[in-house]
Amino acid sequence: MENSWQVIRRYSDFDMLNNSLQISSLSLPLPPKKLIGNMDREFIAERQKGLQNYLNFITSNHILSNCEVVKKFLDPNNYSANYTEIALQQVSMFFRSDPRYEVVEPLKDIGWRLRKRNFLMRCKNQPKEHLVLSWADLGPDKYLQDKDFQCAIKLLPSLTHPYIYRVTFATASESSALVIRPFNDKGTLKDLIYKAKPKDPFLKKYCNPRKIQGLDLPQIKTFGRQILEVLKFLHDRGFPYGHLHASNVMLEGETCRLMDLENSLLGLPSYYRSYFSQFRKINTLESIDVHCFGHLLYEMTYGRPPDSIPVDQFPPAPSMSVGGPRIFTAGWWCRLIADLQGWVVVQADMVRSSGRGRPWVAEQAGGCGWWRLWLVKTLSGAQPEDLFHVGGPAESGGGQASCACGVSHMLQGGVLDS
Structure with missing residues (x-):
C-alpha cells in the first residue's frame, strides 16, 4: 500500500513509546511482556500482530498520530532534529539586535505542531506582563515570495479586529517566523471545553478528558x-484563514479572538487536513x-x-x-x-x-x-x-x-x- 511502510523496532522500543504516551490517560493496547518463551515462533507471530494493532490504534487517533514521539518512532529519518534547540537558536538570532525581550521558560508540548515551539517571554520594560512567543519554520504550502512573506508577517501587529487576538511583535527570516502575543492564563476555547490548564502538554489536556x-x-x-x-x-x-480549531480561539471573558493567522502565511498544514482531504468538493x-x-x-x-x-x-x-x-x-x-x-x-x-x-x-x-x-x-x-x-x-x-x-x-x- 502507498500509505504504509515497514518499521523495524524491538519490543523495548514499543515499551518506551508506550511510556511516553501514558500522559494521554488513554488505555493503549500494547501487548504485555513475556519473560519465558518469548522466542517461540507462534508467540512472535502473535506479538507481531498485537504490535500492529497497537500502531493502528495510535495512528487512527488524530492527536496521538500528530505528536512528536510517534512521528519520530515511525519515521526517525525525517523527524530526528531537536526543534526546541533550533527554535532557541533562531529566537536568539532574532533578538541579538533587539534586547527588549527575554525568554523565561519553554512552554513544552503545549501545542500539537512538531516544528512549532512556544516560549514564555517578558519585556524588560514591563517585566510583570507575561507574553508567549511562537516560533515556526516554513511549511509545505508557503505561497508568497520571501520579500512579500516577511512584509506580511511584520504587518500582523497592525491587523486589528474585535475578534482577532492581539499580536505585539512579529518578524520573519527567509526560513522561519516568530510572533509574540500576550499570555492568557485562562487559555483557549478548547481549554474551556476540556477544563484544562493552558500550560499543560497537549496530550494531557485533550486526549482523554475526565468529564465530557x-x-x-x-x-x-x-x-x-x-x-x-x-x-x-x-x-x-x-x-x-484555513486553521480554525478550538485551540486557535483565545477566550477573554465571553469574547472569542482568533489567533495564529501567521500559519497561513507560513504555509503550515491545517489541523484538520487529514479530514477534509478525503472530500474532493472541499477544494x-x-x-x-x-x-x-x-x-x-x-x-x-x-x-x-x-x-x-x-x-x-x-x-x-x-x-x-x-x-x-x-x-x-x-x-x-x-x-x-x-x-x-x-x-x-x-x-x-x-x-x-x-x-x-x-x-x-x-x-x-x-x-x-x-x-x-x-x-x-x-x-x-x-x-x-x-x-x-x-x-x-x-x-x-x-x-x-x-x-x-x-x-x-x-x-x-x-x-x-x-
Missing part, C-alpha cells in the same frame, strides 16, 4: 457568531474554513471532537441546556446555524432519511445558503442533492434552492442582535 461537557446553547450561539464574523472579515479582505480555502467551523460547532456542542467524518449518528447532548439527552438531527443543526445568523428558516424540521440511512433536509426557504447545509453534509455524510432536496410537486410545490457557497454568505441576511 458541551457548552450551553447561549455560549455556542455567541462564540459561533463571533467566529463567523471574524472569518467573514478575513475572507472579505482576501485572507482565508478551496473558503470551503476549508466552512468544514473546520463544522468541527468546531460539533466540539462546542458535545465537548469532544467527532470520532470520524462523516458522522452517521449524533450522540446525546451532554449539556441539558442545549436540548437534553437526545440525538441531534440535521434539522437541529440547521436551526442552530440559522440562529447564529438570525435567519428564519422555513420548514427546517423536515428531516428524513435517505436511502443510505443518513439525514437529509427538505427546505422551502429560498436563499437558505449552500454553506449552511455544507456543515450538515460534513457532519452527516449526506450528499448535496439530499441536503438540497427542495421538493417536486408532491413535496413542496416545486420550490427552488439557492446555492450560494462559502463563508462570504454566512452572515448575509441578518445576524443576531448583540
Whole structure:
C-alpha cells in the first residue's frame, strides 16, 4: 500500500513509546511482556500482530498520530532534529539586535505542531506582563515570495479586529517566523471545553478528558457568531484563514479572538487536513474554513471532537441546556446555524432519511445558503442533492434552492442582535 511502510523496532522500543504516551490517560493496547518463551515462533507471530494493532490504534487517533514521539518512532529519518534547540537558536538570532525581550521558560508540548515551539517571554520594560512567543519554520504550502512573506508577517501587529487576538511583535527570516502575543492564563476555547490548564502538554489536556461537557446553547450561539464574523472579515479582505480549531480561539471573558493567522502565511498544514482531504468538493480555502467551523460547532456542542467524518449518528447532548439527552438531527443543526445568523428558516424540521440511512433536509426557504447545509453534509455524510432536496410537486410545490457557497454568505441576511 502507498500509505504504509515497514518499521523495524524491538519490543523495548514499543515499551518506551508506550511510556511516553501514558500522559494521554488513554488505555493503549500494547501487548504485555513475556519473560519465558518469548522466542517461540507462534508467540512472535502473535506479538507481531498485537504490535500492529497497537500502531493502528495510535495512528487512527488524530492527536496521538500528530505528536512528536510517534512521528519520530515511525519515521526517525525525517523527524530526528531537536526543534526546541533550533527554535532557541533562531529566537536568539532574532533578538541579538533587539534586547527588549527575554525568554523565561519553554512552554513544552503545549501545542500539537512538531516544528512549532512556544516560549514564555517578558519585556524588560514591563517585566510583570507575561507574553508567549511562537516560533515556526516554513511549511509545505508557503505561497508568497520571501520579500512579500516577511512584509506580511511584520504587518500582523497592525491587523486589528474585535475578534482577532492581539499580536505585539512579529518578524520573519527567509526560513522561519516568530510572533509574540500576550499570555492568557485562562487559555483557549478548547481549554474551556476540556477544563484544562493552558500550560499543560497537549496530550494531557485533550486526549482523554475526565468529564465530557458541551457548552450551553447561549455560549455556542455567541462564540459561533463571533467566529463567523471574524472569518467573514478575513475572507472579505482576501485572507482565508484555513486553521480554525478550538485551540486557535483565545477566550477573554465571553469574547472569542482568533489567533495564529501567521500559519497561513507560513504555509503550515491545517489541523484538520487529514479530514477534509478525503472530500474532493472541499477544494478551496473558503470551503476549508466552512468544514473546520463544522468541527468546531460539533466540539462546542458535545465537548469532544467527532470520532470520524462523516458522522452517521449524533450522540446525546451532554449539556441539558442545549436540548437534553437526545440525538441531534440535521434539522437541529440547521436551526442552530440559522440562529447564529438570525435567519428564519422555513420548514427546517423536515428531516428524513435517505436511502443510505443518513439525514437529509427538505427546505422551502429560498436563499437558505449552500454553506449552511455544507456543515450538515460534513457532519452527516449526506450528499448535496439530499441536503438540497427542495421538493417536486408532491413535496413542496416545486420550490427552488439557492446555492450560494462559502463563508462570504454566512452572515448575509441578518445576524443576531448583540
